[in-house]
Amino acid sequence: MELDLLWLILAIAAGSYIIVYAFVRRVNEWYHVSKLGEKRHFLPPGDMGWPFLGNMPSFLRAYRSNNPETFIDSIVERYGRTGVYKTHLFGNPSIIVSSPQTCRRVLMDDEKFGLGYGKSMTRLAGKNTFVNIAKSEHRRLRKMMTSLMISHEALVMYIGNTEDVAIASLEEWAAASKDEPIEFFCETSKLSLKFIMRILFGSTSDSIFSSVEKHYIDVHDGVHSTAINLPGFAFHKALKARKMLVKILQKVVDERKAMKKNGEQTAKRGMIDLMMEIEDESGKKLQDEDIVDLLIVLLLGAHDGPTHTIMWATIYLYGHPQILQKAKEEQEEIIKTRPSSQKGLSLQEIKQMEYLSKVNIFFFMEQGVTIIIF
Structure with missing residues (x-):
């Protein structure tokens, strides 16, 4: 009798949770979609998640896991x-x-699509960068x-x-x-930051x-978190870190x-x-x-792209030995024509790497995911 009562309570609790879960998410979606008026008829499939938090909890879980692509995979599976x-x-x-x-199409069509950034990015980037300045100043910079x-x-x-x-x-x-395998993504992330x-900075102290x-x-x-400026949240910690970063860079x-x-x-x-030396027309x-x-924005903008490009290009080259061999042959041909007195790469040699540059661009574009924020 007691066991049956326990199962009944659990079933009621589970059913109530599912009903509340579905109701709250449905209300949140109605709230955002209703503000679009007639435009709501042109929306693609998907859902708006929880009130205020949206789908950030599931996005961050995937982003911080060993398989960040699971966030997109789950959406594709559902819709x-x-x-x-x-x-x-x-x-x-x-x-x-x-x-x-x-x-x-989104990235190359400047007439229909413009740059836009989330609240976290606009607050952390700084008021004097491409993210926050007016059009005339944006063009100048x-x-x-x-x-x-x-x-x-x-x-x-x-x-x-x-x-x-x-x-x-x-x-x-x-x-x-030699002692143990390295975690390749973490190492490429460190490499890109370096x-x-x-x-x-060129030469500076360690x-x-x-x-x-x-x-x-x-x-x-x-930048990759919800803009909640309260202790314990990543955004609050990031604002404090930015102040320290400004002092160091200054x-x-x-x-x-x-x-x-x-x-x-x-x-x-x-x-x-x-x-420090460059001047505009005036x-x-x-x-x-x-x-x-600008230094902070360049740090943020130039880290993730190279990290993923290096990682995926390396993985795909390893998985496609015929492409790797062709890229290797191009490098060997360039080295053969190098003067014996030359040490290191030259700009002219970089320009000769036509096949390798196409390999990098192809793998980078194939991994593309774009988020358009309104």
């Missing part, structure tokens, strides 16, 4: 392979585009940074800095793998690198200015040095606050 789904992420109603063809980043001096600087980091990291991996930090890395990770986690800017004033040179220049230079905000 079919439409390639477009509605959801609620980072505090905003959103559309997820998961097919490579549709991602290309974009023009300055584009001319800077593709200049001959910058390209040569990228090669030297990244080659040093790559060689050192590969040697570390070789030594570490790449961008070396490009941004303490600066470690300090920036420590606080950057907290800011990065905050100190580096001050040191470079003092060195330039005294006629000193760093062993290797970085993007920060070029940013002769206006970037202010310290602009430089610091």
